Amino acid sequence: MLSIEGLRSRYGRIEVLHGLDVTVNSGEIVTVVGANGAGKTTLLKCIAGVQPVSAGQITFRGEEITLVPAFKRLSRGLALSPEGRQIFTNLTVEENLRLGAFLFADERVERDMEDAFVMFPVLKQKRNLVAGGLSGGQQQMLAIARALMGRPTCLLLDEPSMGLAPILVAQIFDVVKSLKSLHVTVLLVEQNAFGALEVADRGYVMETGRIAMEGEAKALIEDPRIRETYLGI
Amino acid sequence: MADFMQFALSGVTVGAVYALIALGFTIIYNASDVVNFAQGEFVMLGGMGTVFAHQAGLPLPLAALLAIALTAMIGIIFNRLAIETARNAPVVSLIIITIGASIFIQGVVQIVFGKQIYRLPSFSGDTPIPLFGANILPQSLWVIAGAIIVFIALWLFFTRTMTGRAVLATSNNRLAAQLVGINTNFMMTLSFGVSAAIGALAGVLVSPITLTSYQVGVPLALKGFAAAMLGGMGNPKGALVGGILLGLLESFTAGYLSSHYKDAVAFIVILVLLSVKPQGLFGTKTVNRV
Numbered sequence: 001m002l003s004i005e006g007l008r009s010r011y012g013r014i015e016v017l018h019g020l021d022v023t024v025n026s027g028e029i030v031t032v033v034g035a036n037g038a039g040k041t042t043l044l045k046c047i048a049g050v051q052p053v054s055a056g057q058i059t060f061r062g063e064e065i066t067l068v069p070a071f072k073r074l075s076r077g078l079a080l081s082p083e084g085r086q087i088f089t090n091l092t093v094e095e096n097l098r099l100g101a102f103l104f105a106d107e108r109v110e111r112d113m114e115d116a117f118v119m120f121p122v123l124k125q126k127r128n129l130v131a132g133g134l135s136g137g138q139q140q141m142l143a144i145a146r147a148l149m150g151r152p153t154c155l156l157l158d159e160p161s162m163g164l165a166p167i168l169v170a171q172i173f174d175v176v177k178s179l180k181s182l183h184v185t186v187l188l189v190e191q192n193a194f195g196a197l198e199v200a201d202r203g204y205v206m207e208t209g210r211i212a213m214e215g216e217a218k219a220l221i222e223d224p225r226i227r228e229t230y231l232g233i
Numbered sequence: 234m235a236d237f238m239q240f241a242l243s244g245v246t247v248g249a250v251y252a253l254i255a256l257g258f259t260i261i262y263n264a265s266d267v268v269n270f271a272q273g274e275f276v277m278l279g280g281m282g283t284v285f286a287h288q289a290g291l292p293l294p295l296a297a298l299l300a301i302a303l304t305a306m307i308g309i310i311f312n313r314l315a316i317e318t319a320r321n322a323p324v325v326s327l328i329i330i331t332i333g334a335s336i337f338i339q340g341v342v343q344i345v346f347g348k349q350i351y352r353l354p355s356f357s358g359d360t361p362i363p364l365f366g367a368n369i370l371p372q373s374l375w376v377i378a379g380a381i382i383v384f385i386a387l388w389l390f391f392t393r394t395m396t397g398r399a400v401l402a403t404s405n406n407r408l409a410a411q412l413v414g415i416n417t418n419f420m421m422t423l424s425f426g427v428s429a430a431i432g433a434l435a436g437v438l439v440s441p442i443t444l445t446s447y448q449v450g451v452p453l454a455l456k457g458f459a460a461a462m463l464g465g466m467g468n469p470k471g472a473l474v475g476g477i478l479l480g481l482l483e484s485f486t487a488g489y490l491s492s493h494y495k496d497a498v499a500f501i502v503i504l505v506l507l508s509v510k511p512q513g514l515f516g517t518k519t520v521n522r523v
């Protein structure tokens with residue numbers, strides 16, 4: 001479904017991705033874990049088209065999209081729920097969700113919104129409030145819900161559990177798992193490596209702009225090096 | 234009483250011009266958070282462009298349309314060359330760029346068309362129409378109608394259309410706007426084009442009354458900016474009300490006190506109001522939680 005080959009990217013003169021290969025098959029949940037600054041966010045930004053690629057190529061559903069502008073990628077089925085809750089702070093929760101469905105004008109928008117409210121009931125309570133007034137965790141949920149309103153076939157999630165209370169973290173991972181039954185393919189970036197590997201089918205471990213290890217999530221969770229470095233066990 | 238009505242009518246006329254300029258500010262501000270001080274030059278280009286196209290032999294309506302279209306193009310080019318290229322600069326730098334552009338446009342117009350003052354014929358003659366015991370020029374009615382029509386169109390655009398929402402989303406969070414599928418570059422192009430066209434329209438409508446020259450833009454930009462601040466930057470309703478209020482304030486000060494004080498009184502009222510209500514009459518406080 002999504003295949004990344006030899007991806008390089010830089011901020012100014014400093015290269016932070018040094019040639020990555022990542023593949024995500026249709027229907028899979030794949031996670032990328034790694035320390036702070038490894039380049040996970042940069043990878044997702046490249047896939048979403050909001051960060052320039054200096055070499056390599058990105059293929060999505062059989063078509064090369066490396067140079068496709070960011071705003072055209074959602075209509076191809078690729079959505080990003082970005083790091084740092086990039087929501088529309090001046091608009092209400094409901095307006096944020098409606099903008100998530102900016103590309104659509106059919107009655108499914110209302111149904112999708114109801115589904116989002118079932119997934120995140122707190123958003124329903126706050127639907128008419130300005131999104132900038134939500135708590136950090138609520139904004140995080142709104143960012144995920146808004147991405148889903150775009151009807152992605154492949155959802156890129158950047159640290160969805162960040163800043164959430166433990167009970168909500170569990171809830172977010174449940175949501176991720178439930179996406180499988182909705183036939184949404186997921187590429188999940190997480191600090192919480194244990195939680196991510198538990199829901200994922202496969203995983204990649206990133207270290208300073210390179211893939212250091214990859215494999216079945218179950219195998220990675222058992223790997224002694226990973227247990228020591230990322231799981232703190 | 235006749236005096237009062239006369240001052241009111243001329244205040245509303247001037248106010249309608251300020252409102253049109255403030256509406257131009259509103260659009261660009263809504264799309265990019267930039268306060269575009271070159272807005273006054275669009276007004277000047279609209280007036281001057283029409284004068285020269287008319288002198289070259291085009292009928293007045295055609296000359297006006299041509300001037301408005303050309304000004305819209307200049308607005309789009311201005312965005313591409315000066316604003317887009319500096320997109321990652323802080324908003325303050327962008328505002329300074331607009332001031333630079335304003336000086337540049339004046340310079341070019343001065344070189345090409347000279348320093349003379351030009352007049353455009355009135356659209357419907359110069360016979361005053363009696364109204365509420367006072368008189369109003371037919372051209373004033375054109376100005377007022379123009380402001381009201383543009384206001385209604387913009388109000389519908391921002392509140393009722395998906396494209397209007399997309400413009401607002403682009404200004405609020407450009408990254409997020411791209412992620413939901415909005416072509417943010419196009420929204421910027423559209424905003425600058427429409428804003429420049431509205432400025433040019435104001436110039437076309439008002440030139441028969443106030444005359445025009447290469448340097449009419451700056452004072453108009455300042456007044457339009459004051460009107461937009463008074464009403465609440467970013468809100469079309471605020472731009473309309475702020476413009477009319479400012480026009481009335483000036484007109485009554487000039488009429489009952491002295492025209493020397495009209496700018497001073499207007500600005501003092503605005504300063505006082507903004508110190509009480511910093512977001513302006515209709516501005517919404519933005520909630521930003523970090």
Ligand SMILES: Nc1ncnc2c1ncn2[C@@H]1O[C@H](COP(=O)(O)OP(=O)(O)OP(=O)(O)O)[C@@H](O)[C@H]1O
Pocket residue numbers: 011016034035036037038039040041042043083191
């Ligand atoms: N806007 C930027 N300008 C310059 N350098 C940046 C920028 N964003 C990230 N970097 C650098 O790029 C590298 C990768 O950053 P990135 O945000 O992709 O890491 P990450 O794996 O997502 O980290 P985290 O787990 O903390 O979110 C880091 O060294 C970082 O300092």
Ligand SMILES: [Mg+2]
Pocket residue numbers: 040041042083
């Ligand atoms: Mg990150």
